[in-house]
Amino acid sequence: MSVYFVLPWVLKILKTPDIIYKDALIYLKIVLLGIPAIAYYNILSGILRRLGDFASALFYLILSTVINIILDLIFVKYLYWGVAGVAIATVVA
Numbered sequence: 518m519s520v521y522f523v524l525p526w527v528l529k530i531l532k533t534p535d536i537i538y539k540d541a542l543i544y545l546k547i548v549l550l551g552i553p554a555i556a557y558y559n560i561l562s563g564i565l566r567r568l569g570d571f572a573s574a575l576f577y578l579i580l581s582t583v584i585n586i587i588l589d590l591i592f593v594k595y596l597y598w599g600v601a602g603v604a605i606a607t608v609v610a
Contacts, residue, residue: 524545540599588609
């Protein structure tokens with residue numbers, strides 16, 4: 518993906534502090550891999566809302582949030598994956 522070559526430049530433009538630069542780069546690279554899954558979720562959620570099924574869209578949003586929180590705890594606290602674990606949890610949820 519050509520976007521990967523632009524990420525360091527984007528972080529420099531945003532004046533990302535050196536202390537978090539490496540972690541920010543790791544997070545962005547992992548989350549960018551998950552963009553198709555995130556886009557798919559957003560499209561389905563939009564379809565549900567357009568069909569008038571707000572309850573199901575809200576339910577899946579809450580479920581995704583709870584899964585993300587649980588995976589964050591597991592990946593960071595127990596598996597010691599750090600920022601990569603947070604990014605993976607975001608994509609999986």
